Amino acid sequence: MSVLMRDEAQARAQFLDVQRYTIDLDLTAGEETFDSRTVIQFTALADGDTFVEIKPATLRSISLDGHALDPADLDENRFPLTGLTTGPHELHIDAAMRYSRTGEGMHRFTDPTDNETYVYTQLFMEDVQRVFAAFDQPDLKSVFALTVTAPEGWTVLGNGIAEHTGDGRWTLAPTPPVSTYLVAVAAGPWHSVTTEHAGLPFGIHCRRSLAPHLDADADEILDITRACFDRFHEKFDEPYPFDSYDQAFVPEFNAGAMENPGLVTFRDEFIYRSAVTDTERQTRGMVIAHEMAHMWFGDLVTLTWWDDIWLNESFAEYMGYQTLAEATRFTDTWVDFGVARKGWGYDADQRPSTHPVAPDPAAVPDTASAMLNFDGISYAKGASALRQLVTWLGEKDFLAGINTHFARHRFGNATLADFIDNLASATDRDVHAWAEQWLRTTGVDTLTPHLTETDTTWSLTVDHQGTRPHRITVGTYDHAIDTQSGPDRLVLRDRFDIGIPQESSPQDGPTATQASTTQGSDSTTTRPGRRPALVVLNDNDLTYAKIRLDPGSWNTVLNSLSGIPDALTRAVVWNAARDMVRDGELAPATYLEAARTHLPHETDLALLQGVLAFADTQIAARYVTPEDRPAALATLTALTRDLIRRTEDGAQPGLRLTAVRHFIDAATQPDTIHGWLTDGTVPGGPELDPELRWRVLTRLAVLGATDESAIAAELEADPSATGQEGAARCRAALPTAEAKAAAWHAMFTDDSLSNYLFTATAQGFWQPEQTELVATYVPRYYPEATALAVRRGPAIAEAAGRYAFPAYAIDADSLHLGEQALTDQALIPALRRKLADQIDDLSRALTVRNAH
Numbered sequence: 001m002s003v004l005m006r007d008e009a010q011a012r013a014q015f016l017d018v019q020r021y022t023i024d025l026d027l028t029a030g031e032e033t034f035d036s037r038t039v040i041q042f043t044a045l046a047d048g049d050t051f052v053e054i055k056p057a058t059l060r061s062i063s064l065d066g067h068a069l070d071p072a073d074l075d076e077n078r079f080p081l082t083g084l085t086t087g088p089h090e091l092h093i094d095a096a097m098r099y100s101r102t103g104e105g106m107h108r109f110t111d112p113t114d115n116e117t118y119v120y121t122q123l124f125m126e127d128v129q130r131v132f133a134a135f136d137q138p139d140l141k142s143v144f145a146l147t148v149t150a151p152e153g154w155t156v157l158g159n160g161i162a163e164h165t166g167d168g169r170w171t172l173a174p175t176p177p178v179s180t181y182l183v184a185v186a187a188g189p190w191h192s193v194t195t196e197h198a199g200l201p202f203g204i205h206c207r208r209s210l211a212p213h214l215d216a217d218a219d220e221i222l223d224i225t226r227a228c229f230d231r232f233h234e235k236f237d238e239p240y241p242f243d244s245y246d247q248a249f250v251p252e253f254n255a256g257a258m259e260n261p262g263l264v265t266f267r268d269e270f271i272y273r274s275a276v277t278d279t280e281r282q283t284r285g286m287v288i289a290h291e292m293a294h295m296w297f298g299d300l301v302t303l304t305w306w307d308d309i310w311l312n313e314s315f316a317e318y319m320g321y322q323t324l325a326e327a328t329r330f331t332d333t334w335v336d337f338g339v340a341r342k343g344w345g346y347d348a349d350q351r352p353s354t355h356p357v358a359p360d361p362a363a364v365p366d367t368a369s370a371m372l373n374f375d376g377i378s379y380a381k382g383a384s385a386l387r388q389l390v391t392w393l394g395e396k397d398f399l400a401g402i403n404t405h406f407a408r409h410r411f412g413n414a415t416l417a418d419f420i421d422n423l424a425s426a427t428d429r430d431v432h433a434w435a436e437q438w439l440r441t442t443g444v445d446t447l448t449p450h451l452t453e454t455d456t457t458w459s460l461t462v463d464h465q466g467t468r469p470h471r472i473t474v475g476t477y478d479h480a481i482d483t484q485s486g487p488d489r490l491v492l493r494d495r496f497d498i499g500i501p502q503e504s505s506p507q508d509g510p511t512a513t514q515a516s517t518t519q520g521s522d523s524t525t526t527r528p529g530r531r532p533a534l535v536v537l538n539d540n541d542l543t544y545a546k547i548r549l550d551p552g553s554w555n556t557v558l559n560s561l562s563g564i565p566d567a568l569t570r571a572v573v574w575n576a577a578r579d580m581v582r583d584g585e586l587a588p589a590t591y592l593e594a595a596r597t598h599l600p601h602e603t604d605l606a607l608l609q610g611v612l613a614f615a616d617t618q619i620a621a622r623y624v625t626p627e628d629r630p631a632a633l634a635t636l637t638a639l640t641r642d643l644i645r646r647t648e649d650g651a652q653p654g655l656r657l658t659a660v661r662h663f664i665d666a667a668t669q670p671d672t673i674h675g676w677l678t679d680g681t682v683p684g685g686p687e688l689d690p691e692l693r694w695r696v697l698t699r700l701a702v703l704g705a706t707d708e709s710a711i712a713a714e715l716e717a718d719p720s721a722t723g724q725e726g727a728a729r730c731r732a733a734l735p736t737a738e739a740k741a742a743a744w745h746a747m748f749t750d751d752s753l754s755n756y757l758f759t760a761t762a763q764g765f766w767q768p769e770q771t772e773l774v775a776t777y778v779p780r781y782y783p784e785a786t787a788l789a790v791r792r793g794p795a796i797a798e799a800a801g802r803y804a805f806p807a808y809a810i811d812a813d814s815l816h817l818g819e820q821a822l823t824d825q826a827l828i829p830a831l832r833r834k835l836a837d838q839i840d841d842l843s844r845a846l847t848v849r850n851a852h
Helices: 006-015 208-235 278-294 310-327 333-349 367-371 377-393 395-409 416-424 431-438 551-563 567-582 588-601 605-623 629-646 653-666 671-679 690-702 708-717 721-733 737-750 755-765 777-792 794-802 812-821 829-851
Strands: 016-026 033-044 048-053 058-064 067-069 078-084 087-098 105-110 117-122 143-149 155-158 162-166 169-172 185-188 191-197 200-206 245-250 263-267 301-303 412-414 446-453 457-465 470-479 490-500 513-515 521-528 534-536
Touching (some): 006 016, 033 048, 078 087, 087 105, 117 245, 143 185, 155 162, 155 200, 208 310, 263 278, 278 310, 278 333, 278 605, 301 310, 301 395, 310 377, 333 567, 367 829, 377 431, 377 470, 395 412, 416 431, 457 490, 470 551, 490 551, 551 567, 551 588, 567 588, 567 605, 588 605, 588 629, 605 653, 629 653, 653 690, 690 708, 690 721, 708 721, 721 737, 737 777, 777 812, 777 829, 794 829, 812 829
Parallel strands (some): 016 143, 200 245, 245 263
Antiparallel strands (some): 016 033, 048 078, 058 087, 105 117, 117 185, 143 169, 162 169, 191 200, 470 534
């Protein structure tokens, strides 16, 4: 398939003006294909040639201005349009298109619970070509008018209000001008909850088999939707630009959600079949807010080319967390961002594949390279940079610049230069220089404090490794002296702001002095009194940098981390410890002991989940040697057992659920968790819902304490889509040669697995306890994954690189094997990027092991 080059897109945008698409989709043609008929009305701005994109199963006919063209002229995904004359034209295309099982294009899913079928589109980047013919690039916006023929009993959803005209025919209201990748259709026997807000129809939709679970959470989902909608209207001058707001929770969705105007699609794991923590509910709320922010950032004003994807994702990420905190009961969203999301950015920014938040256009020459930038940098680092920008600029000026941006580019396209110019119009600060330093550079700065003291003062000097300016808050803490706080509690002495490089700050007041220093250290700040027990740089987590602690503060943390009064400060400290482990400066065992000491006293769910996740999936699974893994799991077992005992009164169900999950995952002996499965409950609760039952059974499979008959019986009791995935995961985790061979064949030979069943199988296949059993598959992985990616495309390539990678084969031979594999010219870009990141992570894990 030909990818679209940036220079081709620029030339076509100067050559064409596209007014309208009239699209007719027939979803009644069978299980393999659907019919797609498209009329495109466009104007050629000069005489010349161009092309239209389509990826059909069969191209039946194509005509231009009433003259038939030869379908055989289709070259891969491009049909040439030659000899165009200046003026208006009309293109007609009739094709049969394939349904997808990989979440790309028009995805088709049959629910194993009730045998009902659903279809939905995911047209991002280039996948509109799998559904209808288009001039497929973001800056050729147009009006889209769709009609859909669907089976009787189905409901059709789209970007605009849908009208059922009888005989399975649905007409969707024409859109305002939008980009091709934002067109959306979702059809099936949906269960829907509808309401009205601000004069607009709102709806939430899911599969019928999930109806009770959607109904249980409908009030929460709609309350968050309304609250964020209202808050955005307080922030933005431009009103919501579309005629309705539907949110469809769809099966086997590859991303978290997609910001289709008027019809946001979410992965339907957000409709909870089993118990979840409040932090998980907060995450769902953040995604709702994130996607709603896209209605302005991305849909109303759209990037001109994919080098500016951060203009979509960084803003939606920042606005998602900030607006949810301002508008709903979830007021501590930035704690979760700090302990869970931000590390995604830090990790990505330290790999060889790092790139600027706003890369140079030359670095994104085509759509294949653009797809690789949907990562922790475009999301987490970009959002962190914007949070620092708001700190430096002030929210009032920030919002004024944004509103200017919307007004100047509504229903159009914009670039980084446009955005920075609009921000600059609202402030006297040098936003252009800030953008060069923050958005055009790579890597993570590191800030390290150095403390000295006299009898009456103490002084702070910050060593700055990096190039970006930072505005940070420094928090200082002392040991509590009142007995009610406990011996290890800390109290805030004060917080003060400093600039790095240091600048005189009115917040510092008359009690602070600055003196210039050199050699990588910024100026010294002197404060009255004895040195604090703990000094925390970036105390409010308002910048993006790795933070270190001075030796005295680190000793305080080892004894009193859980005694820090503010959860966001604790998140900054835990992140510092995480980074020190990854950089080889802190022994993994020391991190585990800190978790063992302090997590039993932790009250913040996001912190508990984030720290346990790192301890489990990175430290115990990858950073300690196989010989040390049993001790690491024993520490996690003791820790989670303490948490389970602490929560026996039922007052903290989220903490208890988190502890139970990680107790299961850390089990080295089957007796306790097997007893839970048999009894259907953890003593004192919770009862084992489907998620916990499959979790226990997966761990029992890893330990060799269950078999196929038990898996089949569980699947019979839970034949849902998630039950099918659970069974696939369990079967792949069984420690037998036969089970591994069957799983490998399903992943790399059979090609019939959907994207979700492929992922579940891959998650079960590789286990830290089974490295010897699967050792022969490590060298097989690279050539077979390469061939698979060529056959099945980017979505399966992403899954193969993320989940099917031999992540627990951590030794010099495996590293060398991976490095050699990266030289294979047959690697498609999606798999090459994922393998490069995985191999760098493998190298880091090996370095951490060797350092301790």
